[in-house]
Amino acid sequence: MYTGMLHTHTLVVVLFLLSILVKTVLLLSNKKELFQKVRKKTLVPEMIIDTLMVVTGVYLALNSGLVQVGNWFWIKLIAVIAAIPISIIAFRKESKPLAVFGLLLVLYSYGISETKSAAFDKKGTLIAESTQTFDVKGSVMEQGESIYLDNCSVCHGTNGKKGLSGSPMLTESKLGYEDVVNRIQNGKNAMPAYEGLLSEEQIDAVAQYVMTFQE
Template sequence: MYKAFLHTHWLVVTLFFLIYVVKTVLLLSNRKDLLEKFTKVVKVPEMIVSALFLITGVYLLTQVPEIKPIMWVKIALVLASIPIAVIGFKKGNKILAALSLLMITASYGLAEMSRKQKAVVVPEGIAAADGKALYEANCKLCHGDDGKLGMAGAADVSKTVMDMATIKQTILQGKGAMNKIEMTDEQATAVAAYVESEVKGK
């Protein structure tokens, strides 16, 4: 479910972006009649794409364990770019049209940046061997106490068939939609042991 929304979101964002690039290029190169034709042709698809953009975006926001500041900046840029684009194209104002495209491009870049941020920063002051405390600090927000929470598309850890070594590898190297967690080998061993004995099979 989460993954389907994530993929749909990326697809519609890309389509939305392409439509804007074409429109802006046509406006900037003074192809008024071509711009009019293009606007007419993409009118309905653009409405569908915008609606899906919004719906999938809101859904994804409800699924992330925490909204990072960079995400707020991204959301603000996207929302602010819309009225600027509408006015820009309505009035044929090149500066406003280019500005809105720039803002959408910037938010695209920010989305990429926040994707590459490491998922969790291990808090200091937890003993390296305290698997439970480490789990609560680093895993609980996505997997929940019992492993079943499933935030951000997280797998149900209580039902995992992985052994301890594979769990440890998943923590240190990441897997699919789960970023690797930056922790020491000793910490990862303790969390993996905790998952194996206390979360798995519960």
């Protein structure tokens, strides 16, 4: 369900971006007739896309396992929700400045999504997120443990000491947090990659949990 929603969300976001981009470019390059044609044709599909985008986005935020959704999410939600009517009005009135503003808002929210920070500051959010998880450490650990038992214990054992498929003992691992996250995302040899299967927050939780095995 989560993965399905994630794929739908990614797809509609790309369609949304493309649609706004194409129309803004047509408007800016004074291709009025073509612009109006495209605008009319995309009116209904775009309404569906906008709705799907917001609904799947909110679903993902609520189900990603985040105990607390970061500020970046609310800023992004506001930017997207503002961008939708701004673009609609801009295209209806053929207002170039408004269209550009709408497009910038959309690109801005896309940037926020990718970096999970309102200021596109990846490092900053890592620190912010880790202080945030510190407050709710208990729940993050519980979540990490349940993800671990579901996905990882077959090979690594419930205590990190099993060695199935050539897996090393996690209790003897010397990897730092970043490398553990990296290993979970990308896998290695017999270890499957979990990027796309687990959300970023889930990977963070299970990585924090796995770190507790290290002696």
